[in-house]
Each structure stands twice: as C-alpha cells, then as structure tokens.
Amino acid sequence: MATGEVKTRFKGLLASSAERHSLVDDVQGVLAGSMLAAFGVLLLSGGKLLSGGTAGVAFLLHYMTEIGFGPIFFVLNLPFYYFAYRQLGAAFTIKTFSAVALTSFLTATLPRFISFSSLDPLIAGVFGGLLVGTGMLALFRHRASLGGFGILALYLQDRFGWRAGLVQLGFDGLVLVFSFFVATPFIIFCSVMGAVVLNLTLAINHRKDRYIAM
Template identity: 45%
Template structure:
C-alpha cells in the first residue's frame, strides 16, 4: 500500500508540473511586447516635457538661480568673456547636433530641434500668465529640479532631448548602458565648479541642489530595462 501511495503522489506531482509549465508558457506568450510610440504620442510628449522644463526655468529665474548643462556653461561663459549667452549657447551646441546626426539619426535630431523650439515658445509665453513675487532660493532649486527632471524624462522616453549634453547622455545610455542622469550630473559638476568664480556661493549651492535632483530623477526613472515602450 505505501508503494501505491508513493506512485500516485509522484504521478500527481508530474501532472502539477506539466500544468504549471503550460500556464507559464501561455503567460509568456500573452505578455505585451514593446510598442512603438505613435506620432501623436511623441507630439504630446514633446509638449508636456518642454512645458515642464519651461516651468523649471521660471522657478530658477524667480529665485535668481541658474542651471547646468550647456545653458549653464553659456551663462558662466557670458560672465567670463562678455560674449552673449545666445551666441555661446548656439556655438557650444553645434558639436552635439553633429553627434546627434551621426549617432542618433535624423528623426531623433529633428525631434530635438522641435523640442528646443517648443521650449523657446513656452519660455516666452509662461511669464505672461505665471509669475511669482518672490520665491525662497532653496524651494526654488527643489521645484526647478523636480519639474526639469520630470520634463526631461518625458522627452527622453519620446526620443528627444533639449540638445547639448543630453544628446550624448541618451546615446551613451542606449549604446553603453551608462545611465543618462549620471552623465549629465558629471557635466553639471564641472559647470558648477566653474561658476564658483562668477556667482555667489549661495546661488551655486542651491542651483547645484536643483541639478542634483534633476539628474537623480533621470538616473532612477529613465531605465531601458524597466520601460518597454519606445
């Protein structure tokens, strides 16, 4: 009798394993595959992303802070050389657009140009409808960091950046697995080190806090292994 019970138990276990394997295979076959964003998806993503970044600029301007990336480097260069911010920003971005064309393709580069144009539009429009009489510098840095981080994540997930180091950051993440947020944070540290010679220490510290928040948000939320749409 014990032998019969053991044999029956083994057959039951084998049947259970077979059912479990079949269920696992069905679940795998029915799991959603990565889907390409539609043109509408990308368009609304560019609108939302650039609007959030423009809002972060509004916070920075009100709190009398600045930012990192090529924009921050251009501001430091303007203080150091007297060359206008616009001229420096245009010239410093040229090598990055060449990289975008060679490494990321025309479509990525075109979306980045559109994103830059949208950000310019929002930057002119927002102050007409939104303003602050005053804003604590620390709070301004935090709010700017959060809104810029959220906006850039949206842009990255829709295959666009705001030019500059963001282009290299996205390319390195896609090809080398290096997180985009850490690349941008490293560049920001260099910019802020230079800014110490031209801005007061409080502005540099609170601006650095905002930049750190932005880049940590990107590093922890924009991951190819967790985000399946593209």
C-alpha cells in the same frame, strides 16, 4: 485618395503599442516635456540660480550679458545636432530640435505672463530641478532630449549602458564649478540641490529595462 486609405493612415498616426509610440504620442510627449522644462527654467531663473550642461552655460551667459536665456540656449545647441543625426538618427534629431526650439520659445515668452513677487532660491532649485528633470524624462522616453550634453548622455546610455542621469550629473558638476565666479555660495548650494534633484529624477526613473517603447 480613397476614404478607406485616409482612415487607415489616420489610424496609423494614433496606433501605439508597448514597443512603439505613435506620432501623436511623440507630439504629446515633446510638448509636455518642453512645457515642464520651460516652467522649471522659469523657477531657476526667478531664483537667480544656475544649472548644468548647456542650460548651465546658457544661464551663465544670460546673467553676464542680460541676453535672454531662450535665444542663448537655442544657439548653444546648434553644434550638437550633427552629432545627434550621425549617432542617434534623423527622428531623434528632429524631435530634439523641436523640443529645444519650443523650450527656448517658452522660456522667452512665459515671463510676460508669470512672475514671482517672492521666490526662495532653495525652493526654486528643488522644484525647478524636479520640473526640468521630469520634462527631460518625458522627452527621453519619446527618444528626444533638450540637446547638448543630454544628447551625449543618452548616446552613452544606449552605447555602453551608463545611466543617462549619472552621466548628465558629471557634466553638470563641471559646469557648476564655473558658477563660483558669478554667484554667492548660497546660490551655488541651491543650484547644486536643483541639479541633484534633476539628475536623480532621471537616474531613478529612466532605465531601458523598465521602459522599452521607442
């Protein structure tokens, strides 16, 4: 391969515009979004809190079985990839699979390096929800998600114009109903606060008419 052709291909990896992300942009976005989400999950888990969507189901199973959140979260998302591929394309599916795998890995690994001697559940809910929401926002803006209900929420926004954050909030509410069987009212309240912060972060900041890059 000629040197000029190599340079052209390399520049293509870096080239981005107002309408389209470069490959490097997408890699950075998926890494950053996954890292933020994983740290948010670490806060939620440290506060013994719950969440919505597939993450909420993973938290419920984690507390009931003591199996790590990461492996459960990864397995729960497997059925959604076929839907993502059929409805949103191969690129979205690959980036989402990468984000879910990385987030699952980090949530299983970070507790070896980070621990909390004292963590108020309300603080854990608010800051954990903000971090996960910001991570999901980064992923959404690079045409990826954390799988599960997030795939469906993003599809419904693209298809019908429904706000992804509000759709996600509806799914989260259903999952949090089941938390009454495994948590105290105060823990549930803090979990709800985290879910509200997470989804308002998405609803306010993620709009197709404000961010058009693919």
